[in-house]
Amino acid sequence: MRKSTKIAIIVVIILIVVGIPISSYNNLVSLEQTANSASSNIDTQLQRRSDLIPNLVNTVKGYATQEKSIFTDIANARSRLSGATNIQDQADADNQLSSSLSRLLAIVENYPELKSNQNFRDLSVQLEGTENRIAIARQDYNTAVTNYNTKRRSFPSNIVSSLFGFQEKPLYKASEGSKEVPSVDFTK
Template structure:
């Protein structure tokens, strides 16, 4: 009888270890996917000063737009976690959209090879960022499902596994992302 009891305890412990390892794997994927988003955001943030400097030489009366881009970029750099970063990046995307739209109002700027290259670089980064967000959100969905499945749900809470938040770009950005960014020359 003791062997049966110890055998049952051993099976429960082994199953707990298996569940824990599986959940750690899912959590690690989510963390890696978030780091991938961070890399793309850093590239985007690094591109912005070049874009501002290029635009600054052509647009004299658009100081408010330039300041808005700088301010939202700084807010995006300070944001922590998926929810805060998504909100900050939404604001930055709007400001960047206004900045890039200046190219239409200033033909000399639109014709600038440097501005055109920066627009192309920005469009490429936005595409990579969208892919990184999809990968992250997929990882979050798998992780959240894994910690909710029975009997893993029993162990997950006890072992400190909590729901993760999706990187939500908001409804306005979602609609904008459905159509790829256009680079007009």
């Protein structure tokens, strides 16, 4: 075998040995950043909803003065959401807030003059759009995390991920209580 052929074979082997880990590392970094970005998009949409809620609550307060507990529940849920430190705490607080908002919107049904109020209608439309954005952001996050976690566990990326400490990311999951229909009691 000629010397130049041996050198070429050695260069190809080195490129393969070095190239695969570098490619795997770069893919993992890219997928991790996509998941982080998707998580930030959830935060942005949740903040948008949190910013809308006080306006909606104040509009309803003027009509539904006897429904004070719902306003307290909403305030507590917003506070819990803003203090969430990880994705599961955020999901639990988000579900609590969604439940409280569902109860608030059910209360509105008892106040036809409120439903016809232009400010309330505008806020409701904005809130509905925000809820749709939140749902899409959650789906995008879960897709990004699934892609990242799959790549992280696939060969040969699993070797690179363990060497460089790429950790599994949790999916955005609804809390256990989110499957229950919120109760609304107008007798209080």
